[in-house]
Amino acid sequence: MKYDIVIIGSGLGGLECGYILSKKGLKVCVLERANLLGGCLQSFHRGNCLFDTGFHYVGGLDEGQSLNRLFKYFNLMNLDWVKMDNNFDDVCIDGKIYPFVSGHENFRETLSSYFPHQKENLKKYTDFLQNVGINTFDSFKPHSKNNFYSSSLFAQSAHEFLNSTITDPILRDVLAGTSLKMELSEQLPLYVFTQINDSFIQSAWRLQGGGFQIAESLANSIIEMGGEVRKNAAVTRLIETNGRITSVEINNNEYIDCDWVISNAHPIHTLSLIPEESILRKVYRNRINRMENTFGVFTANIKLKSGSIKYKNKNLYAYQNADLWKYTEGKTDRALVNFYRPQNGDSCDCLDILTPMNWSEVEAWSDKPIGKRGEDYVAMKNRKTSECIKLVSHYIPELEEAVERAYTSTPLSYKNYTNTANGSAYGIRKDFNSPMLTILPPKTPIPNLLMTGQNLNLHGILGVSMTSFFTCAEIVGMDTLIKDLNINE
Numbered sequence: 001m002k003y004d005i006v007i008i009g010s011g012l013g014g015l016e017c018g019y020i021l022s023k024k025g026l027k028v029c030v031l032e033r034a035n036l037l038g039g040c041l042q043s044f045h046r047g048n049c050l051f052d053t054g055f056h057y058v059g060g061l062d063e064g065q066s067l068n069r070l071f072k073y074f075n076l077m078n079l080d081w082v083k084m085d086n087n088f089d090d091v092c093i094d095g096k097i098y099p100f101v102s103g104h105e106n107f108r109e110t111l112s113s114y115f116p117h118q119k120e121n122l123k124k125y126t127d128f129l130q131n132v133g134i135n136t137f138d139s140f141k142p143h144s145k146n147n148f149y150s151s152s153l154f155a156q157s158a159h160e161f162l163n164s165t166i167t168d169p170i171l172r173d174v175l176a177g178t179s180l181k182m183e184l185s186e187q188l189p190l191y192v193f194t195q196i197n198d199s200f201i202q203s204a205w206r207l208q209g210g211g212f213q214i215a216e217s218l219a220n221s222i223i224e225m226g227g228e229v230r231k232n233a234a235v236t237r238l239i240e241t242n243g244r245i246t247s248v249e250i251n252n253n254e255y256i257d258c259d260w261v262i263s264n265a266h267p268i269h270t271l272s273l274i275p276e277e278s279i280l281r282k283v284y285r286n287r288i289n290r291m292e293n294t295f296g297v298f299t300a301n302i303k304l305k306s307g308s309i310k311y312k313n314k315n316l317y318a319y320q321n322a323d324l325w326k327y328t329e330g331k332t333d334r335a336l337v338n339f340y341r342p343q344n345g346d347s348c349d350c351l352d353i354l355t356p357m358n359w360s361e362v363e364a365w366s367d368k369p370i371g372k373r374g375e376d377y378v379a380m381k382n383r384k385t386s387e388c389i390k391l392v393s394h395y396i397p398e399l400e401e402a403v404e405r406a407y408t409s410t411p412l413s414y415k416n417y418t419n420t421a422n423g424s425a426y427g428i429r430k431d432f433n434s435p436m437l438t439i440l441p442p443k444t445p446i447p448n449l450l451m452t453g454q455n456l457n458l459h460g461i462l463g464v465s466m467t468s469f470f471t472c473a474e475i476v477g478m479d480t481l482i483k484d485l486n487i488n489e
Protein backbone atom coordinates (compact mmCIF):
# COMPACT_ATOMS: atom_id res chain seq x y z
CA MET A 1 0.00 0.00 0.00
CA LYS A 2 1.28 3.46 -0.83
CA TYR A 3 0.12 6.64 0.92
CA ASP A 4 0.48 10.27 -0.06
CA ILE A 5 1.38 11.12 3.53
CA VAL A 6 2.56 9.06 6.48
CA ILE A 7 2.38 10.84 9.85
CA ILE A 8 4.52 9.66 12.75
CA GLY A 9 2.57 10.16 15.97
CA SER A 10 -1.05 10.86 16.86
CA GLY A 11 -0.50 13.83 19.18
CA LEU A 12 -2.63 16.87 18.44
CA GLY A 13 -0.15 18.04 15.78
CA GLY A 14 -0.09 14.70 13.93
CA LEU A 15 -3.86 14.28 13.94
CA GLU A 16 -4.51 17.86 12.87
CA CYS A 17 -2.08 17.49 9.94
CA GLY A 18 -3.87 14.23 9.07
CA TYR A 19 -7.20 16.07 9.14
CA ILE A 20 -6.03 19.04 7.02
CA LEU A 21 -4.43 16.84 4.36
CA SER A 22 -7.32 14.34 4.25
CA LYS A 23 -9.65 17.29 3.72
CA LYS A 24 -7.47 18.24 0.77
CA GLY A 25 -8.08 14.80 -0.74
CA LEU A 26 -4.72 13.24 0.10
CA LYS A 27 -4.41 9.64 1.29
CA VAL A 28 -3.11 9.81 4.86
CA CYS A 29 -1.89 7.20 7.34
CA VAL A 30 -1.25 8.21 10.99
CA LEU A 31 0.99 5.80 12.91
CA GLU A 32 0.99 5.86 16.72
CA ARG A 33 3.40 3.79 18.81
CA ALA A 34 1.21 3.81 21.94
CA ASN A 35 -1.98 1.83 22.45
CA LEU A 36 -3.87 5.09 22.98
CA LEU A 37 -4.16 8.02 20.58
CA GLY A 38 -3.49 11.63 21.49
CA GLY A 39 -0.02 11.89 23.10
CA CYS A 40 -0.50 14.70 25.66
CA LEU A 41 -4.28 14.51 25.07
CA GLN A 42 -4.53 11.06 26.65
CA SER A 43 -6.94 10.62 29.56
CA PHE A 44 -7.04 7.70 31.99
CA HIS A 45 -9.34 6.21 34.65
CA ARG A 46 -8.26 5.69 38.28
CA GLY A 47 -10.60 5.17 41.23
CA ASN A 48 -13.77 6.26 39.34
CA CYS A 49 -12.08 9.45 38.17
CA LEU A 50 -11.19 10.32 34.58
CA PHE A 51 -7.91 12.25 34.71
CA ASP A 52 -6.26 14.19 31.90
CA THR A 53 -2.51 13.96 31.34
CA GLY A 54 -1.35 17.03 29.39
CA PHE A 55 -4.19 19.24 28.18
CA HIS A 56 -6.47 20.71 30.90
CA TYR A 57 -8.01 23.92 29.58
CA VAL A 58 -7.91 26.16 26.54
CA GLY A 59 -8.48 29.81 25.73
CA GLY A 60 -10.17 31.65 22.89
CA LEU A 61 -13.15 29.42 22.08
CA ASP A 62 -15.82 32.11 22.02
CA GLU A 63 -17.26 33.06 18.65
CA GLY A 64 -14.73 35.07 16.62
CA GLN A 65 -11.79 34.20 18.88
CA SER A 66 -8.58 32.56 17.67
CA LEU A 67 -8.97 28.93 18.71
CA ASN A 68 -12.68 28.96 17.85
CA ARG A 69 -11.86 29.52 14.17
CA LEU A 70 -9.35 26.67 14.16
CA PHE A 71 -11.57 24.27 16.11
CA LYS A 72 -14.52 25.00 13.81
CA TYR A 73 -12.30 24.00 10.90
CA PHE A 74 -11.34 20.78 12.73
CA ASN A 75 -15.00 20.12 13.62
CA LEU A 76 -14.09 20.17 17.32
CA MET A 77 -16.57 22.82 18.47
CA ASN A 78 -19.30 20.20 18.84
CA LEU A 79 -17.47 18.59 21.79
CA ASP A 80 -18.79 19.33 25.28
CA TRP A 81 -16.87 22.57 25.95
CA VAL A 82 -17.74 24.21 29.25
CA LYS A 83 -16.94 27.86 29.80
CA MET A 84 -15.03 28.50 32.99
CA ASP A 85 -16.13 31.20 35.44
CA ASN A 86 -15.56 34.78 34.46
CA ASN A 87 -12.85 34.61 37.15
CA PHE A 88 -11.15 31.68 35.41
CA ASP A 89 -7.81 31.56 37.27
CA ASP A 90 -6.72 32.57 40.76
CA VAL A 91 -3.06 33.46 41.23
CA CYS A 92 -2.16 32.84 44.87
CA ILE A 93 1.16 34.28 45.96
CA ASP A 94 2.41 34.15 49.53
CA GLY A 95 -1.06 34.12 51.07
CA LYS A 96 -2.75 36.66 48.76
CA ILE A 97 -5.20 35.76 45.98
CA TYR A 98 -5.43 37.71 42.71
CA PRO A 99 -8.25 36.87 40.27
CA PHE A 100 -7.75 36.63 36.49
CA VAL A 101 -10.95 37.67 34.75
CA SER A 102 -11.99 37.07 31.11
CA GLY A 103 -11.95 39.96 28.64
CA HIS A 104 -9.09 42.42 28.34
CA GLU A 105 -10.93 45.35 29.86
CA ASN A 106 -12.35 43.36 32.77
CA PHE A 107 -8.95 41.78 33.30
CA ARG A 108 -7.18 45.09 33.72
CA GLU A 109 -9.99 46.74 35.70
CA THR A 110 -9.97 43.85 38.18
CA LEU A 111 -6.22 43.89 38.68
CA SER A 112 -6.22 47.70 38.79
CA SER A 113 -8.38 47.47 41.90
CA TYR A 114 -5.50 45.57 43.58
CA PHE A 115 -2.79 47.77 42.02
CA PRO A 116 -4.43 51.19 41.41
CA HIS A 117 -1.06 52.86 40.80
CA GLN A 118 -0.45 50.45 37.86
CA LYS A 119 -3.69 51.19 35.97
CA GLU A 120 -1.95 52.82 33.01
CA ASN A 121 0.71 50.12 32.86
CA LEU A 122 -1.94 47.41 32.95
CA LYS A 123 -3.59 49.07 29.96
CA LYS A 124 -0.29 48.98 28.06
CA TYR A 125 0.07 45.31 29.04
CA THR A 126 -3.40 44.19 27.93
CA ASP A 127 -3.28 46.32 24.75
CA PHE A 128 -0.03 44.64 23.80
CA LEU A 129 -1.40 41.13 24.42
CA GLN A 130 -4.64 41.90 22.62
CA ASN A 131 -2.74 43.12 19.58
CA VAL A 132 -0.80 39.84 19.38
CA GLY A 133 -4.08 37.90 19.64
CA ILE A 134 -5.74 40.02 16.94
CA ASN A 135 -2.83 39.32 14.58
CA THR A 136 -2.95 35.54 15.09
CA PHE A 137 -4.29 34.88 11.60
CA ASP A 138 -2.39 37.67 9.94
CA SER A 139 0.68 35.69 11.00
CA PHE A 140 -0.42 32.91 8.57
CA LYS A 141 -0.06 35.23 5.57
CA PRO A 142 3.34 34.79 3.94
CA HIS A 143 3.69 38.47 2.94
CA SER A 144 2.22 40.05 6.06
CA LYS A 145 4.40 42.19 8.30
CA ASN A 146 3.04 40.02 11.12
CA ASN A 147 4.12 36.79 9.42
CA PHE A 148 4.78 34.15 12.06
CA TYR A 149 8.31 33.23 11.03
CA SER A 150 9.47 36.82 10.75
CA SER A 151 7.83 37.96 13.99
CA SER A 152 10.30 40.08 15.96
CA LEU A 153 8.52 38.95 19.14
CA PHE A 154 10.45 35.67 19.00
CA ALA A 155 13.62 37.74 19.38
CA GLN A 156 12.38 39.75 22.37
CA SER A 157 12.42 38.78 26.01
CA ALA A 158 9.13 38.19 27.87
CA HIS A 159 10.90 38.90 31.15
CA GLU A 160 12.25 42.19 29.87
CA PHE A 161 8.83 43.16 28.48
CA LEU A 162 7.22 42.68 31.89
CA ASN A 163 10.00 44.58 33.65
CA SER A 164 9.71 47.52 31.30
CA THR A 165 5.90 47.63 31.21
CA ILE A 166 5.00 47.02 34.85
CA THR A 167 6.88 48.85 37.59
CA ASP A 168 5.38 47.03 40.60
CA PRO A 169 7.32 43.77 41.22
CA ILE A 170 4.34 42.05 42.87
CA LEU A 171 2.09 42.79 39.89
CA ARG A 172 4.83 41.48 37.59
CA ASP A 173 4.69 38.18 39.47
CA VAL A 174 0.90 38.15 39.37
CA LEU A 175 0.87 38.64 35.59
CA ALA A 176 3.38 35.83 35.14
CA GLY A 177 1.53 33.74 37.72
CA THR A 178 -0.62 31.60 35.44
CA SER A 179 2.41 30.68 33.44
CA LEU A 180 3.04 27.16 34.72
CA LYS A 181 1.55 26.37 31.33
CA MET A 182 4.92 27.39 29.94
CA GLU A 183 8.45 27.38 31.35
CA LEU A 184 9.13 30.82 32.79
CA SER A 185 12.79 31.54 32.26
CA GLU A 186 14.77 34.57 31.23
CA GLN A 187 15.17 32.96 27.79
CA LEU A 188 11.40 32.87 27.14
CA PRO A 189 10.50 34.68 23.89
CA LEU A 190 7.86 37.39 24.18
CA TYR A 191 5.76 35.73 21.46
CA VAL A 192 5.26 32.54 23.50
CA PHE A 193 4.32 34.48 26.65
CA THR A 194 1.91 36.89 24.97
CA GLN A 195 0.17 34.53 22.54
CA ILE A 196 -0.59 31.97 25.27
CA ASN A 197 -1.60 34.46 27.96
CA ASP A 198 -3.75 36.43 25.56
CA SER A 199 -5.75 33.43 24.41
CA PHE A 200 -6.79 32.60 27.99
CA ILE A 201 -7.75 36.21 28.72
CA GLN A 202 -10.02 36.08 25.63
CA SER A 203 -12.05 33.30 27.32
CA ALA A 204 -11.25 30.03 29.16
CA TRP A 205 -12.81 26.59 28.66
CA ARG A 206 -12.66 23.02 29.98
CA LEU A 207 -13.65 19.96 28.01
CA GLN A 208 -16.19 17.88 29.91
CA GLY A 209 -15.30 14.17 29.74
CA GLY A 210 -11.56 14.27 28.98
CA GLY A 211 -9.05 15.57 26.46
CA PHE A 212 -8.88 12.21 24.67
CA GLN A 213 -12.13 13.22 22.90
CA ILE A 214 -10.18 15.75 20.82
CA ALA A 215 -7.92 12.97 19.55
CA GLU A 216 -10.85 10.61 19.05
CA SER A 217 -12.83 13.16 17.06
CA LEU A 218 -9.89 14.06 14.79
CA ALA A 219 -9.04 10.39 14.22
CA ASN A 220 -12.68 9.55 13.36
CA SER A 221 -12.79 12.44 10.89
CA ILE A 222 -9.58 11.24 9.20
CA ILE A 223 -11.01 7.73 8.87
CA GLU A 224 -14.32 9.08 7.53
CA MET A 225 -12.37 11.02 4.89
CA GLY A 226 -10.67 7.79 3.76
CA GLY A 227 -7.47 7.90 5.82
CA GLU A 228 -6.06 5.39 8.26
CA VAL A 229 -5.11 5.77 11.93
CA ARG A 230 -3.17 2.91 13.54
CA LYS A 231 -2.25 2.35 17.20
CA ASN A 232 0.61 0.11 18.40
CA ALA A 233 2.44 1.10 15.21
CA ALA A 234 5.82 2.50 16.22
CA VAL A 235 7.84 3.90 13.37
CA THR A 236 11.25 2.28 13.79
CA ARG A 237 13.08 3.52 10.69
CA LEU A 238 12.75 5.94 7.80
CA ILE A 239 14.13 4.56 4.58
CA GLU A 240 15.84 6.99 2.24
CA THR A 241 16.37 6.51 -1.48
CA ASN A 242 18.17 9.16 -3.53
CA GLY A 243 17.73 11.84 -0.90
CA ARG A 244 14.00 11.28 -0.21
CA ILE A 245 12.12 9.16 2.31
CA THR A 246 10.40 6.50 0.25
CA SER A 247 9.29 4.06 2.90
CA VAL A 248 8.55 3.83 6.62
CA GLU A 249 9.37 0.82 8.79
CA ILE A 250 6.78 -0.07 11.45
CA ASN A 251 7.60 -2.19 14.52
CA ASN A 252 10.83 -3.37 12.82
CA ASN A 253 8.93 -5.68 10.48
CA GLU A 254 6.47 -3.90 8.22
CA TYR A 255 7.03 -1.34 5.48
CA ILE A 256 4.76 1.21 3.87
CA ASP A 257 5.61 3.49 0.98
CA CYS A 258 4.76 7.16 0.86
CA ASP A 259 5.41 10.43 -0.95
CA TRP A 260 5.71 12.55 2.21
CA VAL A 261 6.46 11.94 5.89
CA ILE A 262 5.37 14.32 8.65
CA SER A 263 6.85 13.66 12.07
CA ASN A 264 4.90 14.70 15.16
CA ALA A 265 7.51 12.98 17.32
CA HIS A 266 10.23 14.91 19.13
CA PRO A 267 12.85 16.06 16.56
CA ILE A 268 15.67 14.21 18.36
CA HIS A 269 13.67 11.00 18.11
CA THR A 270 12.73 11.75 14.49
CA LEU A 271 16.39 12.03 13.48
CA SER A 272 17.22 8.83 15.36
CA LEU A 273 14.92 7.04 12.88
CA ILE A 274 17.12 8.06 9.95
CA PRO A 275 20.25 5.93 9.43
CA GLU A 276 23.59 7.70 9.98
CA GLU A 277 24.63 7.15 6.35
CA SER A 278 21.67 9.17 4.99
CA ILE A 279 21.98 12.55 3.25
CA LEU A 280 21.32 14.27 6.58
CA ARG A 281 24.44 16.23 7.38
CA LYS A 282 26.09 15.77 10.76
CA VAL A 283 25.93 19.48 11.47
CA TYR A 284 22.10 19.40 11.32
CA ARG A 285 21.93 16.30 13.52
CA ASN A 286 24.28 17.87 16.07
CA ARG A 287 22.29 21.07 16.11
CA ILE A 288 19.03 19.24 16.87
CA ASN A 289 20.62 16.87 19.38
CA ARG A 290 22.11 19.78 21.31
CA MET A 291 18.81 21.61 21.72
CA GLU A 292 17.63 21.92 25.31
CA ASN A 293 14.17 20.93 26.48
CA THR A 294 11.83 22.56 28.98
CA PHE A 295 11.23 21.08 32.39
CA GLY A 296 8.92 18.12 32.87
CA VAL A 297 5.98 17.95 35.21
CA PHE A 298 5.16 15.98 38.35
CA THR A 299 1.42 15.38 38.66
CA ALA A 300 -0.54 14.19 41.66
CA ASN A 301 -3.95 13.02 40.39
CA ILE A 302 -6.07 13.09 43.51
CA LYS A 303 -9.31 11.30 44.28
CA LEU A 304 -11.16 13.24 46.98
CA LYS A 305 -13.38 11.98 49.78
CA SER A 306 -17.00 12.46 48.80
CA GLY A 307 -18.40 15.91 49.65
CA SER A 308 -15.12 17.18 51.07
CA ILE A 309 -14.29 19.99 48.61
CA LYS A 310 -16.56 22.19 46.52
CA TYR A 311 -15.98 22.17 42.77
CA LYS A 312 -14.35 25.33 41.44
CA ASN A 313 -14.96 26.24 37.81
CA LYS A 314 -11.52 27.86 37.70
CA ASN A 315 -7.88 26.93 38.25
CA LEU A 316 -5.67 27.86 41.11
CA TYR A 317 -1.96 28.69 40.77
CA ALA A 318 -0.24 28.51 44.16
CA TYR A 319 3.20 29.95 45.06
CA GLN A 320 5.04 30.19 48.38
CA ASN A 321 8.40 31.99 48.56
CA ALA A 322 9.00 31.33 44.88
CA ASP A 323 11.16 33.15 42.37
CA LEU A 324 8.66 32.71 39.54
CA TRP A 325 11.21 33.06 36.74
CA LYS A 326 13.53 30.41 38.11
CA TYR A 327 12.57 26.86 39.00
CA THR A 328 14.94 25.50 41.64
CA GLU A 329 15.32 21.78 41.30
CA GLY A 330 13.66 19.81 44.08
CA LYS A 331 11.83 22.81 45.55
CA THR A 332 8.03 22.52 45.66
CA ASP A 333 7.19 26.20 45.73
CA ARG A 334 4.69 26.40 42.83
CA ALA A 335 1.74 24.34 41.67
CA LEU A 336 -1.29 24.41 39.42
CA VAL A 337 -4.53 22.94 40.75
CA ASN A 338 -7.05 21.78 38.20
CA PHE A 339 -10.52 20.74 39.41
CA TYR A 340 -12.55 18.15 37.48
CA ARG A 341 -16.16 19.10 36.91
CA PRO A 342 -18.52 16.63 38.65
CA GLN A 343 -21.32 14.92 36.70
CA ASN A 344 -23.82 16.01 39.34
CA GLY A 345 -23.90 18.33 42.33
CA ASP A 346 -21.32 20.86 43.39
CA SER A 347 -18.85 18.66 45.22
CA CYS A 348 -15.53 17.92 43.51
CA ASP A 349 -14.55 14.23 43.17
CA CYS A 350 -11.05 14.66 41.79
CA LEU A 351 -8.38 17.24 41.10
CA ASP A 352 -4.81 17.42 39.80
CA ILE A 353 -1.83 19.20 41.26
CA LEU A 354 0.96 19.86 38.76
CA THR A 355 4.42 21.14 39.59
CA PRO A 356 7.66 21.35 37.56
CA MET A 357 10.17 18.51 37.75
CA ASN A 358 13.43 18.22 35.85
CA TRP A 359 14.70 15.10 34.10
CA SER A 360 17.74 15.11 36.40
CA GLU A 361 15.36 14.58 39.35
CA VAL A 362 14.24 11.22 37.93
CA GLU A 363 17.13 10.20 35.70
CA ALA A 364 18.47 7.73 38.28
CA TRP A 365 15.41 5.53 37.65
CA SER A 366 15.22 5.99 33.88
CA ASP A 367 16.59 2.56 32.98
CA LYS A 368 14.11 0.72 35.22
CA PRO A 369 10.77 -0.54 33.85
CA ILE A 370 7.41 0.96 34.87
CA GLY A 371 6.22 -0.42 38.20
CA LYS A 372 9.70 -1.75 39.06
CA ARG A 373 11.56 1.45 39.85
CA GLY A 374 12.01 0.53 43.48
CA GLU A 375 11.08 1.82 46.90
CA ASP A 376 13.22 4.95 46.70
CA TYR A 377 11.30 6.08 43.59
CA VAL A 378 7.99 5.48 45.36
CA ALA A 379 9.28 7.35 48.42
CA MET A 380 10.34 10.29 46.24
CA LYS A 381 6.87 10.43 44.65
CA ASN A 382 5.15 10.22 48.05
CA ARG A 383 7.31 13.02 49.42
CA LYS A 384 6.59 15.20 46.40
CA THR A 385 2.84 14.53 46.69
CA SER A 386 2.88 15.57 50.38
CA GLU A 387 4.79 18.74 49.50
CA CYS A 388 2.28 19.59 46.77
CA ILE A 389 -0.66 19.05 49.10
CA LYS A 390 0.99 21.14 51.81
CA LEU A 391 1.64 23.98 49.37
CA VAL A 392 -1.93 24.01 48.06
CA SER A 393 -3.35 23.72 51.61
CA HIS A 394 -2.35 27.35 52.15
CA TYR A 395 -5.25 28.18 49.84
CA ILE A 396 -7.52 25.14 50.27
CA PRO A 397 -7.10 24.33 53.98
CA GLU A 398 -9.51 21.38 53.82
CA LEU A 399 -7.37 19.59 51.17
CA GLU A 400 -5.10 17.60 53.51
CA GLU A 401 -8.09 15.90 55.15
CA ALA A 402 -9.95 15.48 51.86
CA VAL A 403 -7.44 13.30 49.97
CA GLU A 404 -8.70 9.73 49.59
CA ARG A 405 -5.94 8.57 47.24
CA ALA A 406 -3.22 10.08 45.07
CA TYR A 407 -1.89 8.65 41.79
CA THR A 408 1.29 10.18 40.47
CA SER A 409 3.28 10.68 37.30
CA THR A 410 6.75 12.12 36.65
CA PRO A 411 8.79 13.08 33.57
CA LEU A 412 9.56 9.35 33.27
CA SER A 413 5.85 8.71 32.68
CA TYR A 414 5.76 11.36 29.91
CA LYS A 415 8.86 9.84 28.34
CA ASN A 416 7.12 6.46 28.35
CA TYR A 417 3.75 7.62 27.12
CA THR A 418 4.63 10.34 24.59
CA ASN A 419 8.29 9.60 23.79
CA THR A 420 9.20 13.22 24.50
CA ALA A 421 12.91 13.91 25.06
CA ASN A 422 13.78 13.91 28.76
CA GLY A 423 10.10 13.76 29.69
CA SER A 424 9.89 17.45 28.78
CA ALA A 425 6.43 18.98 29.17
CA TYR A 426 6.59 21.64 26.46
CA GLY A 427 9.34 20.32 24.20
CA ILE A 428 12.32 22.23 22.88
CA ARG A 429 13.17 25.32 24.94
CA LYS A 430 12.83 28.45 22.83
CA ASP A 431 15.31 31.22 23.48
CA PHE A 432 14.78 34.83 22.43
CA ASN A 433 18.59 35.26 22.32
CA SER A 434 18.84 32.79 19.47
CA PRO A 435 15.45 32.34 17.79
CA MET A 436 17.05 31.11 14.57
CA LEU A 437 18.60 28.20 16.48
CA THR A 438 15.73 27.30 18.83
CA ILE A 439 12.67 27.81 16.64
CA LEU A 440 12.36 25.13 14.01
CA PRO A 441 10.58 25.46 10.67
CA PRO A 442 8.54 22.44 9.52
CA LYS A 443 11.02 21.81 6.66
CA THR A 444 14.02 19.55 7.21
CA PRO A 445 17.04 19.06 4.92
CA ILE A 446 15.23 16.02 3.48
CA PRO A 447 12.75 17.60 1.05
CA ASN A 448 9.81 15.26 1.72
CA LEU A 449 10.29 15.01 5.51
CA LEU A 450 8.44 17.66 7.54
CA MET A 451 7.99 18.15 11.25
CA THR A 452 5.06 19.41 13.30
CA GLY A 453 3.92 19.75 16.93
CA GLN A 454 4.91 21.67 20.01
CA ASN A 455 8.65 21.33 19.56
CA LEU A 456 8.79 23.63 16.55
CA ASN A 457 7.77 27.02 17.83
CA LEU A 458 4.74 27.32 20.12
CA HIS A 459 3.40 24.67 22.49
CA GLY A 460 -0.14 24.28 23.81
CA ILE A 461 -3.37 23.55 21.97
CA LEU A 462 -3.41 26.90 20.16
CA GLY A 463 0.27 26.81 19.23
CA VAL A 464 0.23 23.22 17.98
CA SER A 465 -2.97 23.90 15.98
CA MET A 466 -1.37 26.92 14.30
CA THR A 467 1.78 24.93 13.54
CA SER A 468 -0.25 22.16 11.86
CA PHE A 469 -1.25 24.68 9.20
CA PHE A 470 2.34 25.87 8.73
CA THR A 471 3.43 22.25 8.25
CA CYS A 472 0.66 21.34 5.80
CA ALA A 473 1.24 24.57 3.86
CA GLU A 474 4.57 23.04 2.78
CA ILE A 475 2.58 20.39 0.89
CA VAL A 476 -0.62 22.09 -0.28
CA GLY A 477 0.37 25.77 -0.10
CA MET A 478 -0.72 28.39 2.44
CA ASP A 479 -3.05 30.24 0.03
CA THR A 480 -5.50 27.38 -0.14
CA LEU A 481 -5.47 26.91 3.66
CA ILE A 482 -6.01 30.63 4.21
CA LYS A 483 -9.10 30.37 1.98
CA ASP A 484 -10.36 27.34 3.90
CA LEU A 485 -9.99 29.21 7.18
CA ASN A 486 -11.74 32.32 5.78
CA ILE A 487 -8.88 34.37 7.10
CA ASN A 488 -9.51 37.28 4.77
CA GLU A 489 -13.03 37.76 6.10
Ligand SMILES: Cc1cc2nc3c(=O)[nH]c(=O)nc-3n(C[C@H](O)[C@H](O)[C@H](O)COP(=O)(O)OP(=O)(O)OC[C@H]3O[C@@H](n4cnc5c(N)ncnc54)[C@H](O)[C@@H]3O)c2cc1C
Residues within 6 Å of the ligand: 008, 009, 010, 011, 012, 013, 014, 031, 032, 033, 034, 037, 038, 039, 040, 041, 053, 054, 055, 056, 057, 058, 181, 233, 234, 235, 236, 264, 265, 266, 269, 297, 354, 417, 418, 419, 420, 424, 425, 426, 452, 453, 454, 455, 459, 460, 461, 462, 464
Ligand atom coordinates in the same frame (compact mmCIF):
# COMPACT_ATOMS: atom_id res chain seq x y z
C1 LIG B 1 1.38 18.41 32.01
C2 LIG B 1 0.95 19.20 30.82
C3 LIG B 1 -0.15 20.06 30.92
C4 LIG B 1 -0.56 20.78 29.80
N1 LIG B 1 -1.66 21.58 29.91
C5 LIG B 1 -2.11 22.25 28.82
C6 LIG B 1 -3.31 23.01 28.88
O1 LIG B 1 -4.01 23.01 29.90
N2 LIG B 1 -3.69 23.71 27.78
C7 LIG B 1 -2.95 23.70 26.61
O2 LIG B 1 -3.32 24.37 25.65
N3 LIG B 1 -1.82 22.93 26.52
C8 LIG B 1 -1.40 22.22 27.59
N4 LIG B 1 -0.27 21.44 27.50
C9 LIG B 1 0.46 21.41 26.23
C10 LIG B 1 -0.22 20.56 25.17
O3 LIG B 1 -0.84 19.45 25.76
C11 LIG B 1 0.86 20.10 24.17
O4 LIG B 1 1.55 21.23 23.69
C12 LIG B 1 0.30 19.36 22.96
O5 LIG B 1 -0.73 18.46 23.29
C13 LIG B 1 1.47 18.63 22.29
O6 LIG B 1 1.04 18.00 21.12
P1 LIG B 1 2.06 17.43 20.06
O7 LIG B 1 1.25 17.00 18.89
O8 LIG B 1 3.14 18.40 19.80
O9 LIG B 1 2.84 16.20 20.71
P2 LIG B 1 2.55 14.95 21.64
O10 LIG B 1 1.25 15.09 22.36
O11 LIG B 1 3.77 14.78 22.46
O12 LIG B 1 2.41 13.73 20.62
C14 LIG B 1 3.49 13.07 20.01
C15 LIG B 1 3.00 11.68 19.65
O13 LIG B 1 3.98 11.03 18.83
C16 LIG B 1 4.01 9.66 19.21
N5 LIG B 1 5.27 9.06 18.76
C17 LIG B 1 6.53 9.39 19.17
N6 LIG B 1 7.45 8.61 18.55
C18 LIG B 1 6.76 7.78 17.72
C19 LIG B 1 7.15 6.74 16.81
N7 LIG B 1 8.41 6.40 16.63
N8 LIG B 1 6.18 6.08 16.11
C20 LIG B 1 4.86 6.42 16.27
N9 LIG B 1 4.46 7.38 17.14
C21 LIG B 1 5.38 8.06 17.85
C22 LIG B 1 3.87 9.72 20.72
O14 LIG B 1 3.52 8.47 21.28
C23 LIG B 1 2.78 10.78 20.86
O15 LIG B 1 1.49 10.22 20.80
C24 LIG B 1 0.14 20.67 28.58
C25 LIG B 1 1.23 19.79 28.47
C26 LIG B 1 1.63 19.05 29.58
C27 LIG B 1 2.77 18.10 29.44
